[in-house]
Amino acid sequence: MPLEPLTELLLAVFDSPFREGYVPSIIYVSLYVSLTAVTLSTLFSVPVAVVLGFNDFFGKRFVKSVINTGMGFPSVVVGLVVLFAVSNQGPLGSLELVFTREAMIISQFVLATPPITAISLAAITGVDENVRGAAHVLGGTRLDVALVVLKEARYGIATAILAGFGRAISEVGSVLIVGGNITGSDGISKTRTLTTAIQLEARQGRYETAMVLGAILVVLVLAVNAVVVRFGDRGVQR
């Protein structure tokens, strides 16, 4: 697998607390998949938002409506399409990604990209026209102006990344289809995430475990929210 050495490295760094036990391994898989997907998606989405925000071209409205549609795209359908793509007969079949974390990263990337792009674009276009103008007349090149706009939009972009992370980590449909909700024979999660584990535990009647996992998921999402809100407050109040 292309990302396996990285996984090994991370496991070596965190070592035992994540390796031992069913629940920690699920948390680890969830965070690993969602954080990787959101990071990759951010690296893709923000430059795209900058290009869309700075240029007028034929078909821009169409591109924007595709992105907006993507925000509401059902995750199970994304999972299905990604499954076809990585299956033996699919275009990515030779990579043998079915029921792997990498396949889950691909589908979460597809799911996180529209909200991150759309919200970043809104933040970028919301930057005061005069501030762009000021950067330009003070001698800024196109790149300088773009950097100023990114800096002005930083809280909006942080919100976009958070929204993408929220969609990725709490999403169940696509990771279930492409990941398969698998644990090893030792009971350690391979592709089982918090969401798919909750779904399984609840179906099997182990409500206590499901509730613990649910609480962990909520705390995770709230914690990330709190960090970004705090960060945003610093921007507003100073």
Add this chain to the structure above:
Amino acid sequence: MLRATDVSQSYRDESVFRELSIGIDAGEVVAVIGPSGVGKTTLLRTLALSLEPDGGAVTFDGADAWTLEEAERLSLRRRVGMVFQEASLFDASVARNVEYGLRIRRSWSERLREGLRSTVRPDGTNEAVRESLDVVGLTDKTNQHVASLSGGEAQRVSFARALAYDPDVLLLDEPTSDLDPRNTAVIEEAIAEARDRGIGVVVATHDMHQAERVADRAAVLLGDSITEIGPTEEIFEHPSNERTRKFISGELVY
């Protein structure tokens, strides 16, 4: 030094002004007077080389800016400073704002090193930054965030920001129209200071008293052309053009 010759501009197929000429030399203040919406901002942005004219030429020391390569035009553009009617400051400290013009003129490796250094040791204000904040009387606000400033202070920071990199030409677009008398006086003193440094200043204003106070020469922009240009006193006391006379006396209502 900086000269627009027979320039025309239009906005969405509508002509803003046509075949208009104006020049600015080192160490003089030229006021562009005219009613709101007549195209003073467009004229200033044309002089700032930030808006390409539909016709005519903008020359800087004889070089026709829009026939040059982009890199050469950038170096001309970087000899001009501009202040907008609204302060338009960046979401950062006063010092970071004033420093901006200096920062982007450095090489990328220097900018990177500077960025790393300031993360480790934040204070260490550039001498040019301190000096231009001194011109607008705001050295005590250096390390404050711009959100804590009053409207007048913000506009003074905006002025200092354009002055910090020592431009040859300073373009001011209605710099005091939103300000109280005290802040207006500070800006007008700063204009005089800039002229004494040998900077050519263009002030767009609808305030004729301000034009009389600060400008050596005045240009009256009415309709789509400059109806009259000359020494400020002469324009106000003996306007040769009938429309200029009516505008100055207040008979011409837009």
